[in-house]
Amino acid sequence: MKIATYNVNGIKSRLPRLLEWLEREQPDVACLQELKALDASFPQAELKQAGYHALWKGQRSWNGVAILAKGVQPVEIRRELPGDPSDDHSRYLEAAIDGVVVACLYLPNGNPQPGPKFDYKLAWFDRLIEHAGGLYSSGHPVLMCGDYNVVPTDFDIYDPKSWRKDALLQPQTRERYQRLLGQGWIDAIRHLHPEAAVYTFWDYFRQHWQRNAGLRIDHLLLNAELAPALKAAGVDAWVRGQEGASDHAPTWVELDLKKLKSGKTASATREPAAKKAAGKKAAAKKSV
DNA sequence: ATGGCATATCCTATATGA
Numbered sequence: 034m035k036i037a038t039y040n041v042n043g044i045k046s047r048l049p050r051l052l053e054w055l056e057r058e059q060p061d062v063a064c065l066q067e068l069k070a071l072d073a074s075f076p077q078a079e080l081k082q083a084g085y086h087a088l089w090k091g092q093r094s095w096n097g098v099a100i101l102a103k104g105v106q107p108v109e110i111r112r113e114l115p116g117d118p119s120d121d122h123s124r125y126l127e128a129a130i131d132g133v134v135v136a137c138l139y140l141p142n143g144n145p146q147p148g149p150k151f152d153y154k155l156a157w158f159d160r161l162i163e164h165a166g167g168l169y170s171s172g173h174p175v176l177m178c179g180d181y182n183v184v185p186t187d188f189d190i191y192d193p194k195s196w197r198k199d200a201l202l203q204p205q206t207r208e209r210y211q212r213l214l215g216q217g218w219i220d221a222i223r224h225l226h227p228e229a230a231v232y233t234f235w236d237y238f239r240q241h242w243q244r245n246a247g248l249r250i251d252h253l254l255l256n257a258e259l260a261p262a263l264k265a266a267g268v269d270a271w272v273r274g275q276e277g278a279s280d281h282a283p284t285w286v287e288l289d290l291k292k293l294k295s296g297k298t299a300s301a302t303r304e305p306a307a308k309k310a311a312g313k314k315a316a317a318k319k320s321v
Numbered sequence: 322a323t324g325g326c327a328t329a330t331c332c333t334a335t336a337t338g339a
Contacts, residue, residue: 042338043328067338069329094329095337142339182339201339236339237326248339280327280339 034288036062036135037269038178038251040234040281043069044097047279048076054272054283055083061103062130063283064137065089066180068097068123075099088112092123098179100137102130110134116160124157131290133259134168138179143200151200154182158209162216169216174259174293177218180281181252183210185220188230189249191241201250218254221266221286233268233284242273251284262288 037060041047044065055063063085068075072091080087086106089099100107107128114125124139138161143154168175184201187193196202214220222231232247241247255263265287273282 046328067328069337142337144337144339184339196339199339234339239325250339 034062034131034133034290035060035285036064036133036176036178036253036288037283037285038064038066038137038180038253039272039283040066040139040180040251040279042067042279042281044076044099045070045074046277048079050272050275050277050279052079052083053275054269055080055085055101058269058283058285059103060283060285062107062135063101064126064135064178065099065101066097066137066139067095067279068092068099069094070097088126088128090123090126096123096139098123098126098137098139100126100128100130100135102128105130107135114138114157114160115164117156120157129173132174132293133288133290134171134173134175136168136175136177136179138177138181140180140182142182143203143206146198146200146203151203154200155205155209158206158213162209162213165213165218166216169218169256171256172258174262174290175256176253176259176286176288177256178251178253178284178286180250181210182250183207183252184248184250185210185223185252189232191230191232191244191246191248196248201248213254217257219256219260219263221253221255221263222249222268222284225263225266231268232270234281235273236280251281253284253286255286258293259288262290262292264289 085101110127141154233251235242269283
């Protein structure tokens with residue numbers, strides 16, 4: 034089972050590229066961010082034609098998230114991040130697909146910082162951490178993926194120099210990402226490729242794609258129940274090189290769910306993994 | 322400190338993104 038996350042940067046103008054990628058890579062599940070479209074403008078018919086059922090949560094002009102699943106309807110669990118009823122941004126969807134809980138999130142960018150947008154980012158992140166704690170120990174296999182708008186360490190960017198003041202690299206942002214990982218989550222790309230410079234975003238300026246000057250900001254996190262199924266992880270970077278591409282590339286994990294059937298299936302009675310003294314240490318550690 | 326580019330909308334301009 035291949036599950037991907039892809040910030041499409043406008044689903045209406047990106048639809049041809051999206052369909053091309055789905056056709057070529059055939060992900061079983063695709064979590065999309067930045068639809069930048071109202072619910073009524075979501076291209077449900079075209080995606081159905083391509084074999085994908087969908088849940089979506091749109092918004093005029095900005096934000097917007099969706100979960101696509103090949104051949105099956107994703108079963109909606111929730112369509113907002115708990116903790117602030119006044120938050121009207123469309124940034125979160127959660128669904129069950131083939132026994133896996135899939136969370137699709139679009140964490141606020143937070144620029145410029147400091148300022149109200151950065152405050153909103155940190156508050157949203159705190160709410161995510163709170164909710165993620167419950168998901169982690171739910172007893173179900175969980176994948177929490179999306180555009181986190183966090184460059185976790187300086188190793189996850191081509192050169193941090195000109196990005197030092199950016200919201201994506203701030204210590205407060207990184208500390209929260211580490212706190213999230215401290216719950217025990219596995220960052221799939223970094224776990225399987227500890228030494229590799231892996232990027233998921235290349236901005237439209239200064240020929241950053243051509244120079245491979247990228248950032249790793251799209252992440253897929255697995256809880257302990259799902260971790261045994263992790264087979265591979267990567268980035269479909271070719272998508273970024275297409276004409277009329279999003280500035281993000283699809284990022285994915287390949288799961289072998291059969292690995293979960295041997296006594297580790299999602300059962301509500303399963304004891305939550307009470308692990309991760311190591312994770313807490315990592316959270317306290319300063320990133321280089 | 323700004324801009325480079327791209328998308329969307331209240332479109333000879335402005336907001337947002339990262």
